[in-house]
Amino acid sequence: MSMTKRLEPGEHSEPEATPYRIDPADADGKRKIKADSVRQATAWRARCQYRAMDGKRYDLVRWAKTKRQALDALSDALADRKHAAVDGSLKPSTPFVTAGRVWLSEQQRPGPKPKAENTLTAYRGAFERYVDTEGSPLRGLTIAQANDVQRLLVLLQGIADRHGSGAAKMARTVLSGTLDMCVKRRVLQGNAARQTGAVRASEKRADKRDHRKSFTPEERGRVIETADALAGAYGADPRTARKWAMVADLLAFLAGTGVRIGEARALRWEHVNLTTGAVEIHGTKTTSSLRGLNTPEWLRERLERRAKLTGGVGYVFPSPALLDGAESPVDLSNLQDWVRVVLDKAGLEWATSHSFRRTVATMLHSSGVPLVRIADQLGHANPTMTANVYLGRDLRGDKADLAALL
Incomplete structure (x- = not known):
């Protein structure tokens, strides 16, 4: 290899790898000398020259136990040099x-x-x-x-x-x-x-949650009653009472609209018309997530009471940590944990916050609402998503009603 080859800025000479062995005359066993053959090699030195963007030439050397490892280490060093010139944040050697x-x-x-x-x-x-x-x-x-x-x-x-x-x-x-x-x-x-492809568990883990079920009317009411009871139980602690009152109102909102928990968390009072019960949902999943909904009268009255208690400005369901924290959104992870507490206390360990969404879809479907309208309510761009995921088919259930039509 000629180390005097003319290099343009950013270029490097052809890497070379040389075998080395420990010098037997060195008492400390640290000094290396060139090996006479590959078989004698205990270490390899990879070397080349690199011309930086400022025109300076640098002699790059990397040592390793094998030839391949030494050349790979030199390749990484060259990549670091090149990226240092154009990208100050990431290089192959970056953690x-x-x-x-x-x-x-x-x-x-x-x-x-x-x-x-x-x-x-x-x-x-x-x-x-x-x-x-x-x-x-x-x-x-x-x-x-x-x-x-x-x-x-x-x-x-x-x-x-x-x-x-x-x-x-x-x-x-x-x-x-x-x-x-x-x-x-x-x-x-x-x-x-x-x-890597898809990686599967060696044994299927048992999942306590049932993502195919929806609440019965009694179960839906029990969840909200449980949350209301928690809010009332902590009347002496204003912060804890605010937390459970917020959770109870949010769960009621999920039950009455079928929105995602993240959409409810982002709801602001300027998006709520307390006179008509109309709300504007600002979702992030698809363009259809931005939609207008109408709340049932029982939910409109509940929102009206909440507005009077909280001032009706900022987030509808803000962080309960501060009395004047209307502009602080509630932490989503904490919110999910609090919802989990309510569902478990209500004896519905199988349920999640998404169960309200499936329940709304099921209630509307049972009432004969067209699929496209249900998709509009849930904010789905494609009604097929509504049918396949939220309106599960019952292939093995009783079909006496169908037989009567045949």
Whole structure:
């Protein structure tokens, strides 16, 4: 290799790898000398010259136990040099967790299709549980090191076996999104997470939640009564009373409209007409998420009472931490935990906040409301989503009513 080849800024000479061995004359056993043959090699030196954008030439050297490892280390060093000139944030040697944080911040930026708050929360949760946490096999790795199919497969399979296939799927989404960002920034040439495929748990985990069921009228009323009872039980503690009163009113709103919990959380008083009961829902899932709804009279009266108690400004369901916190949205994770408490106390461990949404769809369908109108109520761009997910088919149930028509 000619080390005097003319190099343009950003170019490097052809890398060379040379075998070395420990000098037997060195008492400390640290000095290395060139090996006479590959068989004698105990270490390899990879070397090349790189010309920086300022015109200076640098001699880059990397050592490793094998030739392949030495050349890979030199390749990473060259990539770092090149990215340092054009991208001050990410390089192949950047810690992978740093890249993950950059990707998460990008997901929060507004755009033509912004991510829903629930989705962002799920991304952050997966990143903090499986990547940026003590004991994570990726936490101490660079971007280049983490971009390894076998390493990612071992991680994802472990997540699937311990936490379920759904958790592994979410973790893979975060990993693949982070690596895709690195590919787009030319930090990496490929995304190893795309090659892992879907990872399944070795044994199916039992799920206490039933995402196919909807509430009966008695169960729906019991949930709201349970929440109201919790609010009344903490009258001596204003902050706790505000919390449970807010949760009770929010659950009533879910029951009376079928909106997503994130949409209810974002509702502001300027979007509510207390005279007519009309509300404007600002969703984030699709363009159909931005929609107008009408509340039933019992819910309109409940909102009217809430407006009188809270002042009727800012968020309808704000954070209960501060008495004057009308402009502070309630934390979604805390809200989900409080809803879980209410549902469990009501004896409905199988239910989730989404059960209200399915219940509204079921009630409207049972009343003969056209599918398109139900989709409008729920904010679905495609009525097929409403039919397939929220109006589950009963293939094995009784069909005597159909037989009577034949």
